[in-house]
Amino acid sequence: MKNSTTPTTTAPVPAVVEGPAPPPPAETAAPPVARAKRSRTILVKLAIGWLAVVVLLAVFADLLPIPGYDVRIGRPAMGPSWDLASLLGTDGLGRSTLSRLIYGARVSLAVGVVSVLIGMVIGGVLGLLAGYLRGGFEKVVTILTDSLLAYPPLVLLLAITSTLGSSLRSLVISLGLLCVPTFTRLARANTLAFAQREFVTASRALGGRPLRIIFREILPNVVLPVASYAFVMAAVVIVAEGSLSFLGLGIPPPSPSWGGMISAAKDRLATQPHLVFIPAAAMFLTIFALNVVGDRARTRFDVRESAL
Amino acid sequence: MTQLTTPTPTARPAAAPSAGSRAAAVGRKLRTRLLHIVPVLLLVTFGSMLLVDLTPGDPAATILGESATPDQVAALRQQLGLDRPLFVRYGEWIAHIAQGDFGRSIRSQQPVLDAILERLPVTIELAILAQIMAFLVVIPLALYTAYRAGGRADRLANVVTSGLVSMPPFLTALLLVFVFALSLRAFPATGWVRIADDPLGNLRSAFLPALALALTELAVLTRVLRSDLIATLQEDFILSAKAKGLPTWYVLLRHALRPSSFSLVTLAGLSLGRLIGGAVIVETLFALPGIGQLLVNSILAKDAVVVQGVVVFVAIVYVALNVLTDVFYTILDPRTRVTGA
Numbered sequence: 001m002k003n004s005t006t007p008t009t010t011a012p013v014p015a016v017v018e019g020p021a022p023p024p025p026a027e028t029a030a031p032p033v034a035r036a037k038r039s040r041t042i043l044v045k046l047a048i049g050w051l052a053v054v055v056l057l058a059v060f061a062d063l064l065p066i067p068g069y070d071v072r073i074g075r076p077a078m079g080p081s082w083d084l085a086s087l088l089g090t091d092g093l094g095r096s097t098l099s100r101l102i103y104g105a106r107v108s109l110a111v112g113v114v115s116v117l118i119g120m121v122i123g124g125v126l127g128l129l130a131g132y133l134r135g136g137f138e139k140v141v142t143i144l145t146d147s148l149l150a151y152p153p154l155v156l157l158l159a160i161t162s163t164l165g166s167s168l169r170s171l172v173i174s175l176g177l178l179c180v181p182t183f184t185r186l187a188r189a190n191t192l193a194f195a196q197r198e199f200v201t202a203s204r205a206l207g208g209r210p211l212r213i214i215f216r217e218i219l220p221n222v223v224l225p226v227a228s229y230a231f232v233m234a235a236v237v238i239v240a241e242g243s244l245s246f247l248g249l250g251i252p253p254p255s256p257s258w259g260g261m262i263s264a265a266k267d268r269l270a271t272q273p274h275l276v277f278i279p280a281a282a283m284f285l286t287i288f289a290l291n292v293v294g295d296r297a298r299t300r301f302d303v304r305e306s307a308l
Numbered sequence: 309m310t311q312l313t314t315p316t317p318t319a320r321p322a323a324a325p326s327a328g329s330r331a332a333a334v335g336r337k338l339r340t341r342l343l344h345i346v347p348v349l350l351l352v353t354f355g356s357m358l359l360v361d362l363t364p365g366d367p368a369a370t371i372l373g374e375s376a377t378p379d380q381v382a383a384l385r386q387q388l389g390l391d392r393p394l395f396v397r398y399g400e401w402i403a404h405i406a407q408g409d410f411g412r413s414i415r416s417q418q419p420v421l422d423a424i425l426e427r428l429p430v431t432i433e434l435a436i437l438a439q440i441m442a443f444l445v446v447i448p449l450a451l452y453t454a455y456r457a458g459g460r461a462d463r464l465a466n467v468v469t470s471g472l473v474s475m476p477p478f479l480t481a482l483l484l485v486f487v488f489a490l491s492l493r494a495f496p497a498t499g500w501v502r503i504a505d506d507p508l509g510n511l512r513s514a515f516l517p518a519l520a521l522a523l524t525e526l527a528v529l530t531r532v533l534r535s536d537l538i539a540t541l542q543e544d545f546i547l548s549a550k551a552k553g554l555p556t557w558y559v560l561l562r563h564a565l566r567p568s569s570f571s572l573v574t575l576a577g578l579s580l581g582r583l584i585g586g587a588v589i590v591e592t593l594f595a596l597p598g599i600g601q602l603l604v605n606s607i608l609a610k611d612a613v614v615v616q617g618v619v620v621f622v623a624i625v626y627v628a629l630n631v632l633t634d635v636f637y638t639i640l641d642p643r644t645r646v647t648g649a
Binding site: 266 | 482604
């Protein structure tokens with residue numbers, strides 16, 4: 001999360017205050033070297049591959065020949081061995097690290113996908129309406145999003161968690177809320193760019209009602225550039241969920257989550273570091289892959305820079 | 309002499325440098341910001357007050373514990389004012405906050421503001437140290453990679469920073485603990501030495517947490533400064549400085565750095581606020597007695613009044629920092645002054 005917990009260059013800076021923003025950092029990339037370009041596409045392919053593996057494992061976790069995530073299969077904190085159940089060893093309670101990792105991916109991905117979708121739908125609609133209707137509605141929306149951005153992200157999450165208690169439901173609600181302002185701003189900025197175009201004027205001249213224009217004319221143009229931020233936001237959300245779990249305020253046990261596994265193993269960092277570093281590596285690779293794919297998606301679909 | 313060597317880039321037409329216009333511009337900026345910020349602050353404080361109201365269960369019952377009789381609970385509710393309408397209570401609450409009264413802890417009865425002020429120095433020290441560390445790395449690294457853009461060092465730095473961007477702060481912190489505290493035994497893994505007791509020990513105990521915070525900031529800042537520097541280095545005045553035969557380091561430091569640092573300053577101002585949020589993780593992991601630890605402990609202890617106080621305090625500071633950064637930016641960059649309302 002931007003912020004404190006949003007360690008991505010890509011997350012928009014949570015400026016509370018609207019107005020003349022600092023000039024965007026000029027996209028002056030290194031001179032186009034063919035080799036660098038090729039290695040970048042390889043990186044994108046690797047990232048897509050990793051994400052596909054994680055998604056498939058998470059979706060088909062029940063069909064895999066692995067023990068349940070809450071079944072003890074041996075001594076606590078065993079090292080890796082050549083056997084599928086204990087391929088990555090066991091955790092502090094003797095449960096299979098591999099199955100907990102796979103079922104944990106399920107939680108991380110579900111939370112990521114659902115909260116980003118919530119944020120995208122609510123934020124997208126608010127941004128569309130604000131960008132097209134302007135006036136008082138736009139002011140109200142701006143004040144609402146700025147108020148949400150006025151909390152450091154992790155503090156907002158903690159505040160909501162302290163109120164609703166830590167459960168999957170409150171986690172998804174608070175993480176979704178965290179995504180709303182970003183998507184509102186994106187949708188509004190894109191709508192502003194398209195609202196001036198000829199086809200919108202034509203539709204208005206033909207007597208199209210505002211709602212029809214917004215959803216039939218503008219929405220199809222705005223949806224792709226806005227949705228291209230979904231990958232990056234998913235990375236932000238997964239970091240946030242991990243941070244909450246790490247503080248012991250995420251998904252309650254025994255359900256596994258990557259942050260929770262790291263948190264449970266952090267006292268064994270000195271003696272059995274692999275208990276921390278295996279889920280940490282899974283988390284890092286997934287966030288890295290999401291950022292790589294997200295960067296590519298944004299440069300491909302976000303036309304704002306050329307349109308404005 | 310120093311003024312002579314930092315020419316304004318051609319792309320940035322110098323605004324009238326008279327002190328009067330600058331003050332007027334800053335005043336105008338401040339006024340429009342404040343007009344916008346007041347409703348935001350009202351909403352933020354209202355939302356923070358709801359934290360206690362929305363908590364499932366009756367706060368009075370939580371305070372008194374399970375053995376309380378309904379009469380006791382009702383009496384305490386009246387004492388706390390929970391039986392009055394929401395907006396009346398909001399008015400009173402905000403009036404108290406304005407006077408520095410953030411309420412008292414449900415558990416320890418300590419005034420919340422005292423608890424916050426007691427722990428604030430730790431968090432501020434961490435944030436400042438982290439910012440200094442980040443800048444010590446960012447400026448030389450960005451200067452070098454911008455000067456040799458596309459070179460081997462630049463590509464390496466690019467890989468490292470994109471990796472750092474994907475590191476959740478708690479992973480960075482754990483990795484640092486593993487390497488520097490557990491393996492090398494160079495720094496303590498947890499604990500805090502007060503600066504009054506032992507300044508050197510204080511720095512030692514703050515080093516790893518501050519480094520963890522700095523590493524997460526560093527990647528973003530380096531990228532921003534690098535790309536701004538690359539743009540500046542293509543300006544004519546850089547060419548003329550080089551043509552005069554000035555040494556490279558002199559051109560980079562005295563001619564290129566300042567006109568490239570506007571975005572950096574803005575981001576740094578915003579990140580101070582973010583660092584306060586990031587301190588939650590680091591303070592919990594390293595067991596440092598700062599505001600973040602207070603917040604997490606109060607949540608775990610279900611002390612809703614302290615949670616509310618910390619949240620509203622942090623939010624107000626965050627908003628204030630944002631406004632200050634924005635105004636400071638007006639002072640730094642003449643272009644934002646020209647376009648008046």
